[in-house]
Amino acid sequence: MSLIALAGNQNSGKTTLFNELTGSSQYVGNWPGVTVEKKIGRLKVNKQLAILDLPGIYSLSPYTLEERISRKYLLEETLDLIVDVADSTNLERSLYLTLQLLETGLPLVLALNMQDLLKKQGRKINRKKMEYMLSLPVVSLSAAKKENLAGLTKTMEQGVADPPSYPYPEYDDRLESALSMISTQLSGQVAPSKLRYYALKVFERDEKVQKELQLSSHQQKEISEIIATAEQLFDDSSDSIVVNARYDYVAQIMSMCVVDENDFQMSAS
Numbered sequence: 001m002s003l004i005a006l007a008g009n010q011n012s013g014k015t016t017l018f019n020e021l022t023g024s025s026q027y028v029g030n031w032p033g034v035t036v037e038k039k040i041g042r043l044k045v046n047k048q049l050a051i052l053d054l055p056g057i058y059s060l061s062p063y064t065l066e067e068r069i070s071r072k073y074l075l076e077e078t079l080d081l082i083v084d085v086a087d088s089t090n091l092e093r094s095l096y097l098t099l100q101l102l103e104t105g106l107p108l109v110l111a112l113n114m115q116d117l118l119k120k121q122g123r124k125i126n127r128k129k130m131e132y133m134l135s136l137p138v139v140s141l142s143a144a145k146k147e148n149l150a151g152l153t154k155t156m157e158q159g160v161a162d163p164p165s166y167p168y169p170e171y172d173d174r175l176e177s178a179l180s181m182i183s184t185q186l187s188g189q190v191a192p193s194k195l196r197y198y199a200l201k202v203f204e205r206d207e208k209v210q211k212e213l214q215l216s217s218h219q220q221k222e223i224s225e226i227i228a229t230a231e232q233l234f235d236d237s238s239d240s241i242v243v244n245a246r247y248d249y250v251a252q253i254m255s256m257c258v259v260d261e262n263d264f265q266m267s268a269s
């Protein structure tokens with residue numbers, strides 16, 4: 001059996017999709033120690049796939065209870081695939097999380113939900129271009145309207161059989177250079193597939209991750225110097241360097257992939 005987690009922002013349609021995919025074969029409990037609902041079920045049309053509905057999140061920073069649960073789960077459990085459920089009408093915010101999910105090194109599929117609402121707004125997403133830019137499978141659907149659930153199912157089955165691998169999004173050269181030096185420092189302690197995630201978190205001075213890695217004082221010193229150099233170059237704090245790099249990347253994807261037909265009609269006349 002394979003395990004697939006639905007991750008995404010709050011109200012992106014995860015639970016609606018979960019219910020459609022699993023029907024009545026669900027188990028509803030709580031996450032250990034907290035009263036946040038945990039739902040797990042089997043895919044109606046393929047009982048070999050178990051689906052988990054993760055709590056809604058905007059980032060993989062451990063600020064909220066939901067973020068802590070989802071982050072812990074994504075990093076520590078053995079998942080076969082993440083389906084990133086995005087609200088297509090709120091794509092910018094969704095993609096900001098997509099980049100972070102990519103950085104976990106887990107196989108990922110992007111589900112562009114709420115296509116019915118997007119259409120009503122006169123907007124369109126160029127799915128093929130987005131696939132090309134992010135190097136991962138992208139599926140358009142409407143969970144509430146039961147549109148293209150079969151397409152998503154097929155992509156999930158393919159994703160489990162042959163997990164998609166992708167290059168990480170590459171940010172500003174100066175940031176990449178700091179991250180690659182940090183990765184070198186961490187390479188003995190972290191699995192290769194998780195190196196990108198840990199390098200970014202260490203760069204952001206994430207306290208939980210710093211503790212977890214138990215860095216030597218020599219490593220801590222080297223890493224502090226790398227971060228300080230980057231902060232001088234950017235004249236900014238390390239965590240906002242990363243935030244800005246992600247927003248720039250998202251802005252690029254948005255400008256390449258989102259078509260507003262109202263604009264098109266105006267410029268064509």
Ligand code: GDP
Pocket residue numbers: 008009010011012013014015016017056113114115116117141142143144145
């Ligand atoms: P979650 O927080 O990610 O679990 O989101 P929910 O599944 O609770 O959905 C949030 C709201 O969006 C609900 O009112 C759903 O009925 C609605 N919704 C989910 N999918 C779609 C969709 O494809 N189209 C439309 N129009 N509404 C949707």
Ligand code: K
Pocket residue numbers: 010011
């Ligand atoms: K909700």
Ligand code: MG
Pocket residue numbers: 014015016
């Ligand atoms: Mg939900």
